[in-house]
Amino acid sequence: MSVQDAIAEISTCLGQRLTRSKSDLDLHGRSESHFALSRPDAVAYPETTQEVAMIVRACAKAGCPVIGWGTGTSLEGQAQAFQGGISVDFTRMNKILDIRQQDMDVTVQPGVTRQSLNDDLRATGLFFPVDPGANASLGGMASTRASGTTAVRYGTMRDNVLALEVVTATGEIIRTGTRARKSSSGYDLTGLFVGAEGTLGLVTELTLRLHGQPEAISSAVCGFETVSGAVQAVIDTIQMGLPMARIELMDAASVAAVNAYSGMTLPERPHLLLEFHGSDAGVAEQAETFGLIAAEHGGSGFDWATRAEDRTALWTMRHNAYHAIMASKPGARALVTDNCVPISRLAEAIEGTQADLAEAGLPGPILGHVGDGNFHAILMFDETDADAVARAKAVSDKMVNRALDLGGTATGEHGVGIGKLEYMAREHGGAWQMMGAIKTALDPQNIMNPGKLVPPRE
Amino acid sequence: MSVQDAIAEISTCLGQRLTRSKSDLDLHGRSESHFALSRPDAVAYPETTQEVAMIVRACAKAGCPVIGWGTGTSLEGQAQAFQGGISVDFTRMNKILDIRQQDMDVTVQPGVTRQSLNDDLRATGLFFPVDPGANASLGGMASTRASGTTAVRYGTMRDNVLALEVVTATGEIIRTGTRARKSSSGYDLTGLFVGAEGTLGLVTELTLRLHGQPEAISSAVCGFETVSGAVQAVIDTIQMGLPMARIELMDAASVAAVNAYSGMTLPERPHLLLEFHGSDAGVAEQAETFGLIAAEHGGSGFDWATRAEDRTALWTMRHNAYHAIMASKPGARALVTDNCVPISRLAEAIEGTQADLAEAGLPGPILGHVGDGNFHAILMFDETDADAVARAKAVSDKMVNRALDLGGTATGEHGVGIGKLEYMAREHGGAWQMMGAIKTALDPQNIMNPGKLVPPRE
Missing domain, CATH: 3.30.70.2190 (Alpha-Beta Plaits)
Incomplete structure (x- = not known):
């Protein structure tokens, strides 16, 4: 079965909600980052988990890539269709399914954004704390293991997702975790899907921890x-x-x-x-x-x-x-870095970066979630100036290598996608191969967001 | 190569630290629970990660089971050798390797117990909060995803392990995670090994979060x-x-x-x-x-x-x-239950249990970490009274099924081992098969703590 056959099969079921319009393909081929436009073959707008499962089953028959799409605010190319395929846009799966005040948890569809959730929670005295800045979808935030300004107190998505419903690479619907606050019942699959960037399956429902609005x-x-x-x-x-x-x-x-x-x-x-x-x-x-x-x-x-x-x-x-930073250099493009280091090494990491920037003659204002040791430099350059692009890339490289030398990570909260792929072997060594073995076991055809996060298939 | 060959090979390297004495085999075949004595073929006392890797490589050649042993305080038979094999006792890997006060983290070998760690930390103003009651080893606590009385504030082992060194099923040494407080760099393998009960590899080093001693x-x-x-x-x-x-x-x-x-x-x-x-x-x-x-x-x-x-x-x-509870019924054996439910359903779960106990005519005092919705009934019976044993088992069954009906889990903190295996399919459905697929991918020979946690191999 070909990709065209898969599209036809999905189209039979979704009708107008499977589109190949140029504007839709362009929108879902772009990102907020510096990666080139990479259009999917089609964009699907499912409304139910069963429809998502149908899409994945059709794609599995055709060996067609399946890429999840929330709000398109990821920064490392996670939602782009570098190998084509079907972009599964969760915009229409945006219902808040159940708010349980006594248990301080909520079940949502993946297309709900963090701001719309908090708007709905306002009267309850509860809120969802994870705040990456962008008004991202909660499914995307879970898949990227997002965090932001409040992680120092309330944790990241890793700490605030209790349970998931997932459509696997074979189109099966599974549930991971329960609403219990803790469990020792087997492998932490919820934790495995949080941060997996859609490479192991698509998140179709999330149960999240809520917190009391402070007095x-x-x-x-x-x-x-x-x-x-x-x-x-x-x-x-x-x-x-x-x-x-x-x-x-x-x-x-x-x-x-x-x-x-x-x-x-x-x-x-x-x-x-x-x-x-x-x-x-x-x-x-x-x-x-x-x-x-x-x-x-x-x-x-x-x-x-x-x-x-x-x-x-x-x-x-x-x-x-x-x-504000982008406005300070009209017309510039930016490469946003995302290192995270043990806090004792943070001053060293930031001051080293400032020295690198001065040497490279590049503007790169620095912002940081310093309670976690995480900081971003906004490296700005004229994208028509190949030398400036190369210098920005070189500074970013140096920053990652310094973070790893200092016991840190290449990405604190933006994820791997394709943007950080080249650092994975150095950061993880043999553990990266283990990630690849898990991917192969759960997605033998390599249809779930292929080319991202794990080692390339031989 | 046979199990005897593997023992001979390990013995060449460890000398006296590979034993087959009856007392050692008995000790490592027992647990604090009601499971029958199940001796390993030999007990190894490695002192280094390289020795652990050598043991696993020898066992891999022979298809010989490898079972980790901390302090033997697990409650679901996790450390028993139901299929024989080598019990790897981490008692001699009990060094605190590095305390970093500014970063509030510590790196330890897996045999360090939580009390000895806290004794060492006393002068630093820091402490390690996870407290399951028993003075368990930190490697065992991580492998069981232990928690206890302080989880409501400080979280479980899931929340307090930053990074691991692991010997895989092929005897390779890998590192998962870094000392950064957060990361979006690929699958959360640290989280996968925490709670894996030694079925995917052996933890040989842990980096743990510490907390400030309260004023x-x-x-x-x-x-x-x-x-x-x-x-x-x-x-x-x-x-x-x-x-x-x-x-x-x-x-x-x-x-x-x-x-x-x-x-x-x-x-x-x-x-x-x-x-x-x-x-x-x-x-x-x-x-x-x-x-x-x-x-x-x-x-x-x-x-x-x-x-x-x-x-x-x-x-x-x-x-x-x-x-105290055991002393109230001298000579009795106990089955300790471990359900965890959403807190809104906790009173219902406990009162239902009390009614079941009254009906069964069994004593079963109840204790709970109620901030997490986790509680234990200590079901006491005379183990020579087959009817009483059956009634205790029936109450435990009812409790698990009620917890699952209420949106909870079969085990809040004791783990699966063999004691909770029969409930895994009901709790996890297709996700349990996914756990099995991960196990097969990472341990194709099924030598790492076989027979526990995942579905039996076909």
Whole structure:
């Protein structure tokens, strides 16, 4: 059976919801990153798990690639169709199926976005904390093992997915995990699918942990003389056991960009942005303790925001930082790095990167989820300047190798896709071959998002 | 090559550290549970990862089973040699390799026990929180995905293992994970090995998350009229976001047993035992809030212990509860159940169990890590009374089936081994077959702890 036959079979079932329009193929061949347009052969918009299973079974008969699509916000080419095939767009599977307040969990379809979930949760006193910045789909966030600004307190998708429904590479529907908060019942398949980037199956339903909306929230911003002063303040804060909800670093170049873009007037030096969640007394105590720690490490201008509008301004500025940075170099393309290192090595990793950037003569403002040791440099270049492209790639290479040398990882939260494939052997050694063996066992035909994450098939 | 050849080959390398003495074979053929003595063919005491790899390679040539052994405290027969083979005892791999205070992590060999790790950590201001009761080895705790009284605050082994070194079924040495706090770099193999019960490989080194010793600790005990009142207080406490470090339930029968054993004088009704970790002001605030919640649900006799010796007495009593319960029926054997359900269904699960026990005429005091929805009934019987044994087994069956009906799991923290094997198909459906496919891919000869956890090979 050919790919065309598979498309015809799927089309019989989905009708208009299987499209080959140029605009749809273009949309699903693009990403927010620097990878070339790579169109799928068709785009399917299933509405049920059974339809997803039907699509996969048809593709299995034809050996046709199947690629999941959430909101297209992944950064390493995970959702692009580099080998063609069917892009399975989960936009129409966007129902919140069951909110269970007492158990503080929720079951959703994969196309629900994190913001729409939180909108629906507002009245319940609960919220879903994982916040990668983009308003991504929850299925995509699980598949990428996304995290973001709140992971230091609430964990990543790894920590917040309780159970999954998955369509396997043979089109079988399975369930992993239960709604129990913990289990020792066999291999952690939920954990295996979280971060698998759709290479082992398609997530068709997720049960997620929710958290209580905090009684009180306070935010703060604090400048430091040096990145290492800021990082040392973070280390002390975590060692004290202060339950920071967010603790973000912006280097001087990032601060300059947000000043220009958001009309802020922060001094152009490294800053930490913080948020505390707790009781009124608790957040006041935490803020006071943090103020003392910051002062010990050269922190100054500690500015405290308990009013909701000030907090909103602060985090809107942070969420817009990427756009602010891109606006500082009109017309530039960006390569966004994503290293994560043990926190004791974070200052070294960031300062090394700054030196590399200076040497390469490239702008690369740095932002970081520093409580986790994760930071991004936004490497900007003119894509028509081959030399600048090469220098950006070389800086990114150096950063990954430094992160691995320091005991860290090539990707803290953006995933592998094709963008980090070349570092997998170095990061994982024989364990990468083991990933390949699992992939081969569960997807012998290599139809699930082929060419991503695992070693190329011989 | 035969098993005898493999033993000879290993013996050449390990000398006296490969034994076939009757006492050693007996020790490694027993468990703390009700399973029959099942001796290995030999017991190996490796001192290095290379020796473990050599043992596995020799066994692979002979198709000889390899079973890991920590402290022998698993409860579902995980460490017993039901098909003979080599028991790999990690007692001599008991070094703490590197404590990194700034990163709050530690690398240990698998034979280190949780108490010896915490003894070593005392001066650092850090501690390792996972506490299953027994002074188990950390390799065993990881392999069983152990948890215990503190999981409600600090998580289980799943949440506290950052990275592993593993000897695979072919005797290769691989590393999974890094010391970065988070990563999106490929399949979560660390998570796959945690809870795999040695069926995919042997853990030879672990990097664990540590936590700051809290500035202040307070404990409390509080009686309730009914189990459901106690459980409702727990639900409200968690929904309020109170960061309880421990929240344990003892039913009236357990209270009676600990009163008799530990000289306590608690009223014979359901009780919650609690611990709060935080700042001085924080724990005082948490305790006050909990007191108000408890009072709303019929809680009384709320008794507050901030003095270290009172706390120690309370938690020693809790840790000894199993022995107290066993002492209440001298000569009895026990079947310890381990269900975990969504917390909204916990009262129903416990009250249903109490009704089953009354109907069966069996004593079965109940203890639970109720913040996680996990509870144990200690089903006691005279093992020479076949009818009593059958009734205990029938109650355990009913409990598992009820837990699954309520959206829970057959085992919250004790694992599968052979004791829970019969429930795996019902709990996991097609996902259990997927576990089998992973096992076959990574251990095609089925030498790693065969007969446990996954579906029997055809």
